[in-house]
Amino acid sequence: MTDYAGAEASLWAYTVPKRYVGAALADDVSCDVAVIGAGFTGLRAALELAEAGTNVTVLDSGGVGWGASGRNGGQVNPMLPVFRPDDLLKAVGPTYFERLASVSLGSADALFDLIRKYGIDCDARQKGWLRVDHCAKARDTARKGAKLWMEYGADFEFLEGDEVRRLSGSPIYDSAVMARKGGAVQPLALVTGLAFAAEKAGARIFERTAVGAMARGEDGWVLDCGTHKVRAAQVVLATNGYSGAVRPDVMRVILPVTTTQIATDSLPDDLYDTLLPEGHTIADTRRSIMYSRREPHNRFVYGGAGASGRDGTPRGFDALRRDAQRIYPQLKGVKWRWQWGGKIAVTEDRVPRFMEPEPGLLVGMGYNGRGVAMSHVMGKVLADRALGAPADSLPFPVSKPDPMAFRRIQALGKGIAITAMQMMDRYEMRAGA
Numbered sequence: 001m002t003d004y005a006g007a008e009a010s011l012w013a014y015t016v017p018k019r020y021v022g023a024a025l026a027d028d029v030s031c032d033v034a035v036i037g038a039g040f041t042g043l044r045a046a047l048e049l050a051e052a053g054t055n056v057t058v059l060d061s062g063g064v065g066w067g068a069s070g071r072n073g074g075q076v077n078p079m080l081p082v083f084r085p086d087d088l089l090k091a092v093g094p095t096y097f098e099r100l101a102s103v104s105l106g107s108a109d110a111l112f113d114l115i116r117k118y119g120i121d122c123d124a125r126q127k128g129w130l131r132v133d134h135c136a137k138a139r140d141t142a143r144k145g146a147k148l149w150m151e152y153g154a155d156f157e158f159l160e161g162d163e164v165r166r167l168s169g170s171p172i173y174d175s176a177v178m179a180r181k182g183g184a185v186q187p188l189a190l191v192t193g194l195a196f197a198a199e200k201a202g203a204r205i206f207e208r209t210a211v212g213a214m215a216r217g218e219d220g221w222v223l224d225c226g227t228h229k230v231r232a233a234q235v236v237l238a239t240n241g242y243s244g245a246v247r248p249d250v251m252r253v254i255l256p257v258t259t260t261q262i263a264t265d266s267l268p269d270d271l272y273d274t275l276l277p278e279g280h281t282i283a284d285t286r287r288s289i290m291y292s293r294r295e296p297h298n299r300f301v302y303g304g305a306g307a308s309g310r311d312g313t314p315r316g317f318d319a320l321r322r323d324a325q326r327i328y329p330q331l332k333g334v335k336w337r338w339q340w341g342g343k344i345a346v347t348e349d350r351v352p353r354f355m356e357p358e359p360g361l362l363v364g365m366g367y368n369g370r371g372v373a374m375s376h377v378m379g380k381v382l383a384d385r386a387l388g389a390p391a392d393s394l395p396f397p398v399s400k401p402d403p404m405a406f407r408r409i410q411a412l413g414k415g416i417a418i419t420a421m422q423m424m425d426r427y428e429m430r431a432g433a
């Protein structure tokens with residue numbers, strides 16, 4: 001059975017209908033494309049490549065869904081975490097703005113279509129997503145941003161007052177952007193279904209196979225996986241928040257940040273009925289973000305920024321339980337049966353990165369906690385590029401790793417920077433700033 005380590009403690013590991021069971025690499029392998037990382041990004045790329053007749057091999061040091069893809073909140077969000085179109089325009093320029101706006105606003109529909117196409121049993125629900133504002137300044141930005149995004153075709157609505165409190169089930173928030181295309185999936189079931197689909201299309205998937213080093217020779221890439229090697233003409237690196245020393249230049253472009261979740265067991269009907277009564281998913285605008293959703297059997301899931309211990313395990317669950325009770329006072333005294341966490345990859349401008357550090361090495365990552373839908377966009381783009389799509393035809397600008405990324409946070413220290421963000425959130429919420 002796949003070892004899900006930290007993810008094993010999740011509600012998703014408990015409710016996943018079927019698990020993927022794969023072998024570790026036990027021989028040398030040669031292929032057209034090697035994909036490092038068996039999460040949404042890597043497996044979506046592998047699925048597209050295998051369907052196009054490419055000989056593709058997927059390698060993961062844990063297993064299918066071991067990273068964020070098997071542990072996340074399962075919220076399908078049809079937008080990048082860039083609140084105003086002009087910020088995205090500034091980050092990527094007019095050509096890529098048009099393309100990125102279009103693929104990100106269409107990303108939720110595209111994902112639900114994919115789930116239907118492959119018949120993936122992952123409790124997919126498209127009932128809409130609420131992004132609620134934690135302070136007056138956020139409300140202002142959201143109101144203006146929603147109006148502008150609607151001019152680019154976003155199916156958004158700006159809501160205020162009692163309707164927000166009714167739909168959220170929380171007395172805390174006064175305003176929200178409703179994104180009707182949003183929804184939810186059981187993430188571990190989705191990534192597992194994707195693995196089965198990729199394998200059926202011809203991809204080979206190896207679990208418990210860490211790539212320790214990679215080098216480019218005359219005939220392509222050689223990946224060192226301990227006792228065995230994988231040779232490939234091209235490599236797709238899809239390791240996101242779990243990127244390690246295999247490419248230190250890529251690691252500098254993203255900041256891995258831990259986020260944690262807790263889930264209740266079955267709640268009484270009269271309590272459960274007050275929480276997100278119309279089945280929306282919800283997230284707020286805090287830097288240390290809250291996100292939650294309801295589940296079958298009257299369960300409720302609540303997430304937020306956490307912390308990692310020295311051993312890398314997620315921490316901060318007591319603070320998360322306190323936060324849940326502050327946002328939803330009716331949850332006082334409930335028993336939280338599950339707790340787990342994982343790592344997201346943050347970029348400086350909140351825009352995902354498509355990089356080609358060297359010929360034949362394609363890298364896609366940096367979804368800033370909004371990767372459930374966008375990683376599928378990226379996976380397809382990685383496959384298109386590996387199949388020969390011109391660099392200037394893609395929705396993402398192709399970049400090289402930026403050696404200056406996160407200089408300020410590196411100088412401050414990541415832990416201090418995150419604590420500072422949480423303090424600013426608390427101040428803004430109290431002051432209604």
Ligand SMILES: Cc1cc2nc3c(=O)[nH]c(=O)nc-3n(C[C@H](O)[C@H](O)[C@H](O)COP(=O)(O)OP(=O)(O)OC[C@H]3O[C@@H](n4cnc5c(N)ncnc54)[C@H](O)[C@@H]3O)c2cc1C
Nearest residue numbers: 037039040041061067068069072073075211342370371372
């Ligand atoms: C707790 C949590 C909640 C989240 N909630 C949401 C949400 O509600 N909505 C949303 O849109 N997004 C959410 N996200 C973000 C989303 O899960 C990610 O953006 C997305 O899953 C990234 O997918 P990926 O395939 O790129 O990376 P991952 O799923 O992280 O996969 C990377 C894989 O690379 C493997 N790997 C790393 N190094 C190596 C190596 N050297 N050799 C072999 N394998 C290697 C790892 O084992 C891992 O399986 C959340 C993330 C977390 C952690």
